[in-house]
Amino acid sequence: MEDDLRRRNRIRPAVLGTFGILFLVLCILGLFVLAPGFADAEEIVPAERSQLANSKGEVVFATLLQDEPTHPPSDQACRLCHADSDSEIIFSSGETLPVAVDLEALSMSAHGTHAGMPLACTDCHAPVDYQFPHEPVAESDIRSFEIARSATCERCHQQPHITSHPGPESDSPVVCTDCHGSHNVLTIDQWQAGEGTETCVDCHMESGVDFVDPVQLSQIIRDGFFAERADNDYCLACHSQPGIVLTFENGDEISVTVDADALHDSVHGVDNPWQPLACTDCHGQLEFPHEEVEATSAREYTLESNSRCQKCHEGKFEQALDSVHGAALEDGNLEAAMCTDCHGAHDTPPPNEPRERISHTCEQCHSTIFNTYAQSVHGEALLVDSNPDVPTCIECHGVHNIADPTTSLARIQSPQLCAQCHADEELMAQYDISTDVFETYVADFHGQTVTLFEDHPDPTVETNKAVCYDCHGVHNIRPVDDPENGIKVNLLETCRQCHPDATANFPDAWTSHFPPSLQNNPLVFLVDTFYAVVIPLTVGALGFLVATDIFRAVRTRFRK
Amino acid sequence: MSEKQKQYPRFRIGAQIEHLILLVSFTILCITGLPQKYIEFPLSQALIDLMGGIETTRIIHRWSAFALIAGSVYHLMTGFYRFYVKHERVRVLPDKKDVVDVRDYVLYNIGLKDEHPKMRKFNFGEKFEYWAVVWGTGVMIITGFMLLNPIATTSVLPGQIIPAALAAHGWEAVLAASAIIVWHLYNVLIKHFNPSMWTGKLPRNQMEEEHALELERLEAGGSPWQVVDRPVLLSRRRNFVIASVIFGALFLAFVIWIFTFEETAITTIPRVTEEIFVPLGTPGPAG
Numbered sequence: 001m002e003d004d005l006r007r008r009n010r011i012r013p014a015v016l017g018t019f020g021i022l023f024l025v026l027c028i029l030g031l032f033v034l035a036p037g038f039a040d041a042e043e044i045v046p047a048e049r050s051q052l053a054n055s056k057g058e059v060v061f062a063t064l065l066q067d068e069p070t071h072p073p074s075d076q077a078c079r080l081c082h083a084d085s086d087s088e089i090i091f092s093s094g095e096t097l098p099v100a101v102d103l104e105a106l107s108m109s110a111h112g113t114h115a116g117m118p119l120a121c122t123d124c125h126a127p128v129d130y131q132f133p134h135e136p137v138a139e140s141d142i143r144s145f146e147i148a149r150s151a152t153c154e155r156c157h158q159q160p161h162i163t164s165h166p167g168p169e170s171d172s173p174v175v176c177t178d179c180h181g182s183h184n185v186l187t188i189d190q191w192q193a194g195e196g197t198e199t200c201v202d203c204h205m206e207s208g209v210d211f212v213d214p215v216q217l218s219q220i221i222r223d224g225f226f227a228e229r230a231d232n233d234y235c236l237a238c239h240s241q242p243g244i245v246l247t248f249e250n251g252d253e254i255s256v257t258v259d260a261d262a263l264h265d266s267v268h269g270v271d272n273p274w275q276p277l278a279c280t281d282c283h284g285q286l287e288f289p290h291e292e293v294e295a296t297s298a299r300e301y302t303l304e305s306n307s308r309c310q311k312c313h314e315g316k317f318e319q320a321l322d323s324v325h326g327a328a329l330e331d332g333n334l335e336a337a338m339c340t341d342c343h344g345a346h347d348t349p350p351p352n353e354p355r356e357r358i359s360h361t362c363e364q365c366h367s368t369i370f371n372t373y374a375q376s377v378h379g380e381a382l383l384v385d386s387n388p389d390v391p392t393c394i395e396c397h398g399v400h401n402i403a404d405p406t407t408s409l410a411r412i413q414s415p416q417l418c419a420q421c422h423a424d425e426e427l428m429a430q431y432d433i434s435t436d437v438f439e440t441y442v443a444d445f446h447g448q449t450v451t452l453f454e455d456h457p458d459p460t461v462e463t464n465k466a467v468c469y470d471c472h473g474v475h476n477i478r479p480v481d482d483p484e485n486g487i488k489v490n491l492l493e494t495c496r497q498c499h500p501d502a503t504a505n506f507p508d509a510w511t512s513h514f515p516p517s518l519q520n521n522p523l524v525f526l527v528d529t530f531y532a533v534v535i536p537l538t539v540g541a542l543g544f545l546v547a548t549d550i551f552r553a554v555r556t557r558f559r560k
Numbered sequence: 561m562s563e564k565q566k567q568y569p570r571f572r573i574g575a576q577i578e579h580l581i582l583l584v585s586f587t588i589l590c591i592t593g594l595p596q597k598y599i600e601f602p603l604s605q606a607l608i609d610l611m612g613g614i615e616t617t618r619i620i621h622r623w624s625a626f627a628l629i630a631g632s633v634y635h636l637m638t639g640f641y642r643f644y645v646k647h648e649r650v651r652v653l654p655d656k657k658d659v660v661d662v663r664d665y666v667l668y669n670i671g672l673k674d675e676h677p678k679m680r681k682f683n684f685g686e687k688f689e690y691w692a693v694v695w696g697t698g699v700m701i702i703t704g705f706m707l708l709n710p711i712a713t714t715s716v717l718p719g720q721i722i723p724a725a726l727a728a729h730g731w732e733a734v735l736a737a738s739a740i741i742v743w744h745l746y747n748v749l750i751k752h753f754n755p756s757m758w759t760g761k762l763p764r765n766q767m768e769e770e771h772a773l774e775l776e777r778l779e780a781g782g783s784p785w786q787v788v789d790r791p792v793l794l795s796r797r798r799n800f801v802i803a804s805v806i807f808g809a810l811f812l813a814f815v816i817w818i819f820t821f822e823e824t825a826i827t828t829i830p831r832v833t834e835e836i837f838v839p840l841g842t843p844g845p846a847g
Contacts (some may be wrong), residue, residue, distance in 0.1 A: 335837060367838045406831075445707075447725060448599050452614040464829050472831075498825045501711050508719020509710050516727075522726040531731035538735060542743040545662075545685075548669035548750065555671065 025108075071481040093141035105184035119483065142460035149182070150175035155237040178203065235279040235286075236260050249503045262347035272432035283309040299334045302341070319400035327404070336367055356383055359390040372475040379475075379480075389427060412450050415441060418468045440513045441468070466498060490492040565763035568775065569784040570756040574638045579757045581631030582693070585624045588698075590737050592621040599729040625704055626815060632697055633811050637804050645796040648786045651681050654691070658684040678772035689744060697738045703729040709821040 014490030050240035077315035081087075083103055088096040106112050111119040139145040153176040156315065179199055180186060186195055239258040246256045258279075259316035263269055270278040280286065310317040311391035319324055320338065342361050343351055352358050359382060363370035373379040373393070396417055398402075403410060419438040421427055428435045441447035449465040469477075471487055471494050478485040487494055492508040499506065516528055592611065595604030596618075607763040617800075642648040661684045662678035682690070703725035706713040711720045741836045748754040767775040780782060788796075 146609065325743065335839075364838060365837055365839050367840045369838075370833055442599075444723070448596060449614055451599050452596075452605065452608055461828070464825060464827055470829065498829065499711060500826065503711065503715045505714040505717070505719040506711060509722035510712055510719075511723050516723075521720055521723060523718075523720045524727050527724045527727040527731070531728070531735065535731065535735045539738045539742055542739060545666065546742060546746045548666050551744075552669040552752075554672070 009188070017453070075121050078125075089137050089286075090140050090146075091137065091139065091145070095143055097144045097145070101183050109183060110185040110187040111550075124149075146177055146182075147173060147175050150177050153177075153180075172205075172207075176258045209258075232260075232263075232279050233282075239279075246293065246301075247514075248293070248298055248301065249296040254298045254301065258346050266346065267350055268348055269332060303329070303334065303338055305340060305345070306338040309343075313339075316400045323398070323400060323402040324404050325402065335365075341365075353455045354386065355388065355392055356386065358394055359383070362393040369475050376473070376475060376477045378477060389421070391421065395421075402457065411467055412463060414467045414469060434513060436515050437513045440511055440515055444511060464498065470497070561600065561838055565762035565765055567759070567763055568767050569760060570767075571760045572785070575758065576757055576760060578631060578635050578638065581627060581634065585628040585631060586736075586740075589621060589628060592617045592624065593730075595734050596621075599731065613713055622708070624701075628697065628707065628818065629701060629815055632806075637807065640804075641800055642786075645793065645800050646786045652687055652690050654684070654687045658687060660842065662785050674767060676772070678776075679770060679774075680693040681774040683770055685743065685747060689739075692736070692739060694731055696718060697734045700730060703732070705818055708819070709824065711824055747807040766834075 014254065045072045082099055082101045085100045089099060089214050090096050108114045111124075114358055137145060167173055193436040210264045229546075236258065237255060240260050242257050244256045245253045247253050258502070264276075270276050293301060295304055306317075312557050317339070323340065327339065341364070351358070351361065359370060359373065370379075374383055378390040381390040382392060397405060415438065421435065423435050423438040446465040446467075449463055450467055472480075476485070478487075480487050491501060491510075492504065495502045495510070511521050511524065516522075516524035518525055591607065595601070595607045598604050608614055608617050611620060630636075643650070657680075661677040661679055664673055664675075665684070667673040668676050686781060706717075706725040707729060712762060713721060713725075752766055754762065762771070764775070768779075779808075
């Protein structure tokens with residue numbers, strides 16, 4: 001019997017030990033499985049909820065009733081230890097704080113599943129600070145710890161509403177958790193039922209402070225609670241949450257969710273040659289809650305926002321105001337494109353990388369013109385071959401200082417514009433395109449006239465002489481030898497646009513950009529050659545006769 | 561000295577009028593035309609500006625061309641008058657003696673000959689100038705017509721005639737202007753001031769140098785111009801007036817026909833309207 005008992009006593013610790021080790025191994029394995037979601041802050045997805053803006057544009061949270069509210073999976077990792085633990089935080093002051101969390105109270109709290117608005121542990125305990133194994137607690141005592149943790153509430157909640165309580169700047173501040181509790185935050189219903197009153201009474205009785213004492217009014221609240229705290233993380237605490245919208249008087253809604261990654265990767269992000277921009281660099285030292293937005297519509301708000309770009313991009317901004325878009329805006333056309341319409345707001349990419357992006361940007365508003373351009377010799381090369389030389393929209397129209405292309409000045413200056421590339425020998429050599437086009441144009445009747453107009457433009461007169469695009473097209477320029485739409489097969493038709501009575505011989509009156517030679521325009525070449533001989537001969541002979549006469553006159557006078 | 565010089569008749573009033581018309585129209589044609597050939601020359605653009613822009617300049621050019629053509633026709637008619645009514649010899653045709661005169665003129669100038677060649681009413685230089693004007697005016701009128709009426713021209717001739725005409729028109733102007741400046745202006749303004757186109761007369765010293773044979777003829781009692789018996793003159797003159805009225809009317813009609821021959825091009829390029837604001841779908845929120 002005794003042997004039996006002894007054996008059993010020997011076996012029992014062994015069995016328990018084995019199970020215990022097995023359990024520990026499973027725990028550790030579980031941690032490893034969940035740890036990636038736990039450790040990687042960016043993958044933590046806050047519990048889904050809808051966030052609506054009130055008419056003032058302030059963001060408030062409203063609950064979204066879910067069928068079966070559940071805690072985010074990452075919580076399981078926290079709960080694994082914090083549900084039932086005897087561990088304590090030991091502060092340097094000697095105070096201790098149990099790490100166990102009353103999960104049932106949490107669940108019943110305003111932030112719990114019971115209220116239909118479950119917060120994840122990491123929503124308040126930022127995952128960056130709570131990697132596992134946890135860093136030692138920085139605060140030296142429980143009170144400092146409570147004050148520091150209370151700052152977490154401000155991530156979602158507006159300025160503390162009981163303004164007479166001294167804030168964290170005070171020697172003895174009253175922080176959120178003092179009244180609301182931490183994991184067991186009271187719901188609105190509970191507050192309204194008076195369940196919190198006891199807290200107030202207890203505290204005021206204990207501290208001996210009157211319930212209303214203006215001297216104790218929080219300095220921080222007087223200065224503006226959040227004025228010094230507006231770093232990107234602070235703003236993104238709210239603005240990285242999906243689905244936050246700003247509603248305007250006219251019912252327009254815009255998303256105020258900011259894609260932190262896109263901001264980070266934008267030209268204003270890490271690669272900014274100056275320094276990565278902070279939210280407040282553009283938005284100013286916005287206080288929270290934000291000031292009421294004055295714009296009455298989304299468009300008005302966007303247009304107002306453009307002045308933010310001006311701070312750094314003054315020159316470009318001024319150019320844009322002088323452009324067709326600026327003029328249209330001044331005329332009351334609110335659709336006119338300004339900074340963010342082309343460049344984006346938070347996700348500003350390098351605007352010309354790849355080059356196709358430029359024309360696609362214009363396409364946003366000018367889609368039919370873009371479609372025409374896409375079919376053209378230039379557009380095709382850009383969009384299909386990513387050709388680095390063909391003009392995108394801006395090479396002809398300009399970037400910020402886009403001028404009105406329909407003025408008579410634009411018309412008469414247009415040949416110069418084409419010539420910028422088409423008279424560039426180095427550039428054209430790559431494509432075997434003649435650079436004589438401009439010279440021969442200027443040498444011809446049309447070009448002569450237009451050149452004269454160009455240097456001395458009379459804004460009231462629009463010349464009827466053809467410029468490049470009258471014959472070659474504007475956005476729909478095709479190669480000259482295109483079998484369908486090329487100018488060569490349509491030359492007579494093209495001439496007849498301006499010369500309705502033109503006959504079949506008439507197109508030959510145009511030298512087709514060939515400098516006269518025996519092969520091309522031989523008749524012109526012969527005339528030129530004839531006069532190249534006759535003029536020097538005649539003038540030379542006459543000059544010779546005059547010279548001999550002068551010689552005689554001088555000699556006669558000298559002899560006298 | 562020159563005041564004391566005896567004056568000899570040289571040009572009739574008709575010739576002086578012809579010269580004046582030619583002088584004015586030719587000058588205006590050069591001023592309005594040459595800048596169009598040399599458009600990139602800064603002075604050209606200043607001139608064209610001064611004249612009220614290129615379109616106005618071209619209108620002035622065409623009116624001057626009209627004056628030049630009218631002057632040419634007037635010259636043809638006075639020529640016909642002298643030929644038919646007065647039975648004058650045509651003294652402006654070049655001949656062998658002109659070639660010899662050129663040679664002697666050069667030899668004299670460079671000191672290889674002691675005497676200046678004795679020349680007739682029209683010396684070699686004047687004959688050259690006259691025929692140069694005939695040739696030049698002809699070229700300019702024909703090419704000018706082509707440039708003014710390219711569609712009519714190319715309905716008969718190959719298209720290339722138009723740029724060829726433009727080239728010829730420009731170069732011929734350069735040739736004419738250079739010849740006038742180098743030769744004519746030297747001889748009538750610099751060498752001497754030759755007043756004969758304004759007064760009709762030339763002083764003896766200039767006659768002696770440039771028209772020694774004509775001077776001899778006049779001094780021998782020769783009449784400067786052909787004299788015709790009065791009844792014959794009156795009868796021929798009547799015929800001439802009838803013919804010239806008919807010809808003048810025909811000419812006027814012809815020139816108007818030339819100048820309004822065709823509507824070459826539309827005056828205003830039609831505006832192409834294009835829908836510019838066609839956004840791709842609804843732009844997303846500007847967040």
